[in-house]
Amino acid sequence: MKCVICDTIDTIEDFSLQAKRLRNRRVHMYLCQECNKRVGENTKKRHATGKFQLYEPKKHKEDLI
Numbered sequence: 001m002k003c004v005i006c007d008t009i010d011t012i013e014d015f016s017l018q019a020k021r022l023r024n025r026r027v028h029m030y031l032c033q034e035c036n037k038r039v040g041e042n043t044k045k046r047h048a049t050g051k052f053q054l055y056e057p058k059k060h061k062e063d064l065i
Contacts, residue, residue: 001022001030002030003030003031003032003035004029004030004031005031005032005035005039006032006034006035008032010030010032018030
């Protein structure tokens with residue numbers, strides 16, 4: 001597999017869970033361990049600042065029940 005950020009080529013097992021997800025869901029991207037770790041750390045730093053917001057879908061309240 002080729003990392004989408006740094007273009008390094010890694011090998012993964014053909015029948016691993018990660019390989020199955022990449023085959024069946026083509027929207028998912030492969031990240032090498034270094035890039036995955038770096039992205040995770042930067043995301044945690046952004047969460048810690050308090051300015052990071054996740055926009056969750058609004059839940060509609062049903063008045064009939």
